Amino acid sequence: MARRSPPLNVFPRECEMTKLWKNGGFAADVFVAVDDATPLPVATPVIVTLKRWREARAEVLALAVPVGLAADVTAALDPASDELGRLALIVIPFQKFTDGRGYSLARRLRDEFGFRGEIRATGEVLIDQLPLMLRCGFDSFVISHGPTLRALAAGQTSQVPEVYQTAAYGRARTTLRFATRPKLAAAE
Amino acid sequence: MAKPFSPQVVTANRLRVGDVVYLSADDAWVHDIARAIVARDAQQLAALEAQAERAVASQLVVGVYAIDVDENGGAAKPLSVKEHIRASGGPTI
Amino acid sequence: MYRYDEFDHAFVTSRVAQFRDQVARRLAGDLTEDQFKPLRLQNGLYLQLHAYMLRIAIPYGVLSSRQLRQLAMIARTWDRGFGHFTTRQNIQLNWTKLEDAPAMLAALAEVEMHCIQTSGNCIRNTTADPYAGVAPDEIEDPRVWAEVIRQWSSIHPEFLFLPRKFKIALTGAAEDRAAIAFHDIGLRMVKGRGDNAGQIGFQVFVGGGQGRTPYVALLLNDFLPREHLLSFLEAAMRVYNLHGRRDNIYKARIKILVNALGADEFRRQVMAEWAKIEKPSIDLPAEEYQRIAKYFAPLQLATLPNDDAAVAKRRASDAGFARWLRNNVMAHKVAGYRIVNISFKEPGKVPGDASSAQMEAVAALAEQYGHDEIRVTYQQNLVLPTVALKDVVAVYDALVENGLATGNTELITDIIACPGLDYCSLANARAIPVAQAIALRFANPAVVDDIGPLRLNISGCINACGHHHSGNIGILGVDKKGTEHYQITLGGSPKDDAEIGGILGPSFPAEEVPDAIETIVGVYKAGRTSASETFLAAYRRMGAKPFKEALYGAPKPAAQRIPEGV
Numbered sequence: 001m002a003r004r005s006p007p008l009n010v011f012p013r014e015c016e017m018t019k020l021w022k023n024g025g026f027a028a029d030v031f032v033a034v035d036d037a038t039p040l041p042v043a044t045p046v047i048v049t050l051k052r053w054r055e056a057r058a059e060v061l062a063l064a065v066p067v068g069l070a071a072d073v074t075a076a077l078d079p080a081s082d083e084l085g086r087l088a089l090i091v092i093p094f095q096k097f098t099d100g101r102g103y104s105l106a107r108r109l110r111d112e113f114g115f116r117g118e119i120r121a122t123g124e125v126l127i128d129q130l131p132l133m134l135r136c137g138f139d140s141f142v143i144s145h146g147p148t149l150r151a152l153a154a155g156q157t158s159q160v161p162e163v164y165q166t167a168a169y170g171r172a173r174t175t176l177r178f179a180t181r182p183k184l185a186a187a188e
Numbered sequence: 189m190a191k192p193f194s195p196q197v198v199t200a201n202r203l204r205v206g207d208v209v210y211l212s213a214d215d216a217w218v219h220d221i222a223r224a225i226v227a228r229d230a231q232q233l234a235a236l237e238a239q240a241e242r243a244v245a246s247q248l249v250v251g252v253y254a255i256d257v258d259e260n261g262g263a264a265k266p267l268s269v270k271e272h273i274r275a276s277g278g279p280t281i
Numbered sequence: 282m283y284r285y286d287e288f289d290h291a292f293v294t295s296r297v298a299q300f301r302d303q304v305a306r307r308l309a310g311d312l313t314e315d316q317f318k319p320l321r322l323q324n325g326l327y328l329q330l331h332a333y334m335l336r337i338a339i340p341y342g343v344l345s346s347r348q349l350r351q352l353a354m355i356a357r358t359w360d361r362g363f364g365h366f367t368t369r370q371n372i373q374l375n376w377t378k379l380e381d382a383p384a385m386l387a388a389l390a391e392v393e394m395h396c397i398q399t400s401g402n403c404i405r406n407t408t409a410d411p412y413a414g415v416a417p418d419e420i421e422d423p424r425v426w427a428e429v430i431r432q433w434s435s436i437h438p439e440f441l442f443l444p445r446k447f448k449i450a451l452t453g454a455a456e457d458r459a460a461i462a463f464h465d466i467g468l469r470m471v472k473g474r475g476d477n478a479g480q481i482g483f484q485v486f487v488g489g490g491q492g493r494t495p496y497v498a499l500l501l502n503d504f505l506p507r508e509h510l511l512s513f514l515e516a517a518m519r520v521y522n523l524h525g526r527r528d529n530i531y532k533a534r535i536k537i538l539v540n541a542l543g544a545d546e547f548r549r550q551v552m553a554e555w556a557k558i559e560k561p562s563i564d565l566p567a568e569e570y571q572r573i574a575k576y577f578a579p580l581q582l583a584t585l586p587n588d589d590a591a592v593a594k595r596r597a598s599d600a601g602f603a604r605w606l607r608n609n610v611m612a613h614k615v616a617g618y619r620i621v622n623i624s625f626k627e628p629g630k631v632p633g634d635a636s637s638a639q640m641e642a643v644a645a646l647a648e649q650y651g652h653d654e655i656r657v658t659y660q661q662n663l664v665l666p667t668v669a670l671k672d673v674v675a676v677y678d679a680l681v682e683n684g685l686a687t688g689n690t691e692l693i694t695d696i697i698a699c700p701g702l703d704y705c706s707l708a709n710a711r712a713i714p715v716a717q718a719i720a721l722r723f724a725n726p727a728v729v730d731d732i733g734p735l736r737l738n739i740s741g742c743i744n745a746c747g748h749h750h751s752g753n754i755g756i757l758g759v760d761k762k763g764t765e766h767y768q769i770t771l772g773g774s775p776k777d778d779a780e781i782g783g784i785l786g787p788s789f790p791a792e793e794v795p796d797a798i799e800t801i802v803g804v805y806k807a808g809r810t811s812a813s814e815t816f817l818a819a820y821r822r823m824g825a826k827p828f829k830e831a832l833y834g835a836p837k838p839a840a841q842r843i844p845e846g847v
Contacts, residue, residue, distance in 0.1 A: 073523075098319055098402070100442025104522040107439055112557040128303065128312075128320055132438035147311035160299055162292040164432045166562045204308065205378045206333035247307070250314050251328055269710075269765060270702055274330050279703030281631060281713050 021130075021152055022140040029142075031068050031089060047091055050075055054082070061086065068120075073101040079113035087117050092138070094123035103136040110137035110168040127151045131159040137168030194256045197224035197264055198236045199274075200249035208274055209249060211236055217249060221275045222263035227254070282343050282654065283428045283576040285393045292435070293390040296397060300324045301383035308380075323403060323441065325371075325396025326382050330706045335360075335377040335385060336399040341409035341427035341451070342370040342657040346644040349655055351392040353637035353644070359385050364640070365704075366625060366633040366661045368697060368748055369448065370408045371399055375704055397435050402443045402533075404434035404518070410452040410459045411656040414577060415666045417614045421470045421481050423453035425574045426510060429565055433511050440518050444525035445533035447518070448490075460659060462498045462779035463489045463751055465535045466517065473504055482506045487517065487547070488539030491745035495781045496536045499544040501551065508570070512563040516555035520547070580652055580667060585617025589670045595677075602677055604726055605688030610673060613666075621651075621665040621676055622658075624687040624695065628720035631713050632698040633661030642683040650676050659748075660697055662690070693735045693802070694720040697748055701741030701758060702765070708741035710758025710765035715739055715794055722795040732802055735816040736775070739767075751775035753817045754801060755782045756794065767794050771801070771828060772820050783825055786833050797832055804831045 020029040033047035040046060040063060047068035048060055060067055068089030071077065077084065084090070090109060092102040102121065109115040121133050122142040130141060130148075143149055151157075198211040199221075209217035210224035218224070227233035233254060240252040255271045257264035266272045273280055285293070300320070307317040321327075325336040337352065344352075352372060356364050359381045360374040367373055377385065389395055399406055409427045410416065430449060434440070440447070450459040453470040461467025467486035473479065483505040489498025505513050526532045539547045596603045609622040623643060625633050635643075643663055647655045650672040651665035658664060668676055680686035689695045696719060699705065701712030716739050723729050738752030742759075749755030755770035766788035773782030789797050802816075804827050809819045820828070830836070 097316070098442050099527060100402075100440070100444075101523055101527075103439040103442070104519045107519065111559060111562075126316060128316075129442075132436075132441060135438040147306070151311075158299055158302065160292065160295040160436055162288055162295055163438075164292070164435055165437050167438070201328055201332070204380045206328060208331060244314070245310075247310050268763060269760075270330070270708075273702055273711075278331060279713070280711065281703055281717065 017146070017149060018142060018144045019149060020140060021143055026152070027140070031066075033068075033070060033091075045088065047089065050077075050082075053087075057083070068118075071105065073099070073105055077109075077113070079115070084109070084113055084115050084117075087115075089118045089120060090115065091120045091122055094121055094125060094129075097124040097126050097129055103132065106133070106137040107168050114169075116169075127156070128158045131157060135163065135165075135167040193229050193233075194267075195226045195228055195259055195264070196233055196254040197221060197226055197257050198233075198240050198252060198254050199224075199271075200240060200243070200252040203247055203250045208277070210275075211240055211243075215239065215243070217243065219277065221257070221266065224257075224264055226257060226259060226264050282345060283424075283573065289393070289432075290390075293393070293395050293397075296324075296395065296436070297383060297386045297390050300386060304379060304383055319401055319442070321379075321382075322401035323398055324382070324386065325399035326377065326379070327400060328706070329375065330702070330704055330708075332375065333377040333379055333382070334704070335374045335382060335396060336367070337364075337372050337374070337389060337394060337396050338399045338406040339370045339372060339394075339657045340431045341407055341413070341424055342411050342659075343413075343424060344655040344657060345392075346648040346653050346655070348392045348394055349640050349644040349647070351388060351394070353640035355385055355388050356640070357637045358388075363634055363636045365631070365700060366635060366657055366663070368659045368661060368699070368746060369406060370411075370657045370659060371406055372635075372657070373700075375700075398441075400446075401441070402445050402447075403441045404430075404437065404443075404447045404449065407431055407434065408448070408450045408459055408464075408659060410454055410457075411658040411664050412458060412611070412620055412666065413453060413656075414579065415613050415615075415618075415620055416454045416456075416458075417612050418455040419453050419614065420455070420472060421453045422577050423451040423459075423468070423470055424577050425570070426468070426470075426483075426507065427451050428573050428576075429510070429570070430514070433514070433565075439515075440522060443518070443522055444527050445530065445535075447521070447535065449514075457775075457777045457779075458658075460748070460751065460775040460779075461486060461489070462777075463491055463495075463748070463775060464498065465490060466501075466514070467498050468510075470507070471504065473506075477504050477506070480506055483510060485513070485517075488536040488544075489779075490534055490536045491748055491750045492534070493531060493743040493745075494534075494537065495745070495750040496540060497779045497781065498536075499539060501544070501548055508567070509560060509564055511565055512558050512560040513551075513555055515563050516558055517551045520550045520554050524550075582615045582618060582667070584615065585669055585671065587616045587670070589673075592670060592673055595674050601681075601686070601688070601726075602674070604730065605677060605686055606673070608688040608692060608730075609690045615667075617670050619668050619670055619673060621668045621673065622690045623663040623665065623680060623685050624689055625662050625685065626689055626695045626720065627684055627687045628694050628724045629717055630684070632696050632716050635663075639683050639685060642679065642685070646676055646679055660691070660695060662695070688726065689729060691734050691736065692729045693723050693732050693737050693754075693798075694729055696720055696737045696739060697752070698739040699741050699746035701739075701747075705741060705746075707744055708758065709743075709760040710741050710767065711791070712739045712741040712747055712756075712758060715756065715758070715767060715791055718791075718795050719798050722799060731812070732806070733812070733815055735802075736773075737798070738773075748775065749773070750781045751779065752782060753820070754798065759788055761788060765791050767791060769794075769797060769801070769832075771825060772817065774817055778817075785825060785829055800831050801828055804828050 045066040066088035120140040127148040212218040256267040364372045450464040451468040452459040469484040485502040486498035487501040611620040656664040696716045698712040698716040702708040736753040739756040740747035740749040751773040768788040770782030
């Protein structure tokens, strides 16, 4: 059975409503996530597991649709053998918002592996961590938390706009204090 | 073999202020442990805990738990050194 | 010292606004306690045994008079008129209200202070040598890099949800006064040799710490050119963030990862990560280094005579002053000046507690005699880092008036103690009353002087905030069948010869601890080769046996001895 994402890491609380936040607004989620037991859908962007991506890549690529990868924060991705460059999307789960591995994984994808596709956070994505995720290279967020959805709809953020650190590739550095970033200047 | 139930009271901290409180009659949270409702069996304790959880849900208190008390000689007194110090309202020094 | 520019001001102001909003959302029910707790902890707010506690960062232990006065004001206005200096260059207020916390943070921001990351599983307040910039044995002032780390680590988006807390300490001196061997990362500024000759860099140590599994840090990098500090730290933090254990809170510190992998494998992973990091994007640009370093330029001090007739006269006539001068007043790198240690360890008082009046008194002294600088030590005392020798008598007299003139720096009554079960919800036993009882037992300063240098540390639980593992004598409070007992360790050291103390034997009830300490001191005094052999040196030479025998009697046959669980 195909389901709308995010099926792999469902946030248990307040799951009556789930929305995708992207580029500063709510957006339709065009991807469909499938587990390994489910046949690949036809003609729709698909999110597959790392196992499937590694074992049945040809079959997945043959769909000729944008492909997303449901990453696991414990899996060691290899940018070459895993052909990350062929992915349109990598989904990183936050099983708990206090599990910070996803931040480092995103930084690795952006800055060490050169991944330029979409990085999406799922799971326990809350308003207070969203600005941190943005700076680590995430661009989209699957959100189920009611107060977070309400705050975003009302245009509220929980952000300290002044930042001391370089962000991941492609992130704004408007009020960045130090560290120059030649690549970033090009991106802006 | 089940251990005999030891009398307990339910304690927490008030969310806004942080002071130590005990669940008392009429849904009140009081500083004086002697005024706390003592649960004498598991059913009474469950009822107090459910009541406390409602106070958590309404942002009144935080950090709810039950402590063993000694009722010998009337008013409830905490059994452990830690809860004794906590109930006394300040450090021992 | 460092002064905020507009950017830094805007940063702390935004942070206060963010926390004010988070508190409002918590009170409105938009955040559960589980969701709010990491946010309040990252603003220094704990829920303790009696109330909320606010832990205020004193970055690398540096304070101005204005800041210390503001701390006094905050303690008086929103708390109970005193604060507690901790073992990590922080100050804690014990009676904070959640609803007041945003206003308190705003008052701190006014004087360029904050509580950012004084708790939580993130990079904590970076600590440094309290004598930084004034010590005669210094290679380079570590405060510059401590400030760099402060800025870099503040709301670092990648490292706010680490497996566990992360503590960094720095020293730039020959003698380690920052206990770098007991930190997650310890940094020592060194002169390069061989290929690195002429450069200043860092020796990087990793995986030290106390707590329930104490480790002395291992060498990670023998020479890190200082300009690469941030990229290297970022690489080490990333390896830890991705691979540190998250399944067991007691095994989540970096020391467990380092020791599970071995230093070589951990180093290999960090180096591999570092090789992939685009260093120029992370490392501090030279101009930014210059901007920060300029705030730490040495004071322009007129050279003064290195002896003073009034001081000599007072020393000859006043034994108390002579003792204080000998024990608390240290050499300064500029002739005619001294480093003055202010003891918050008067026997019978709470170690590290300072009243608002005392804070104001020290602030006034710093202003009048100390070039407006105060330092905080991890031994829970304060320091006036630069006092002209000719002013030392006046400083002493003012300290006497405020109960701050105890001449016991690094002596047996200069006890490091955590708040223990009197304040802390984690503790198993009280620490403060035990510290008081021991200090009163050794209240005679002549006896204390005769014992000589001796670090005595007390922790109220296995988390070891009182650093008992690194005490020459360490005391650990344990819960033994519902009563407070105290286990004694000997031989620990927080310095260059860092070592973890060994447990002597079964624990003692509180009332027996002063006797036990007196017995231990007696064994030392009887066994030392001369008055100049320190307790630690004598213990290392003599071993634990004579101390054990004095405390527990001669060993019985093994079968009859019941080992005590830890």
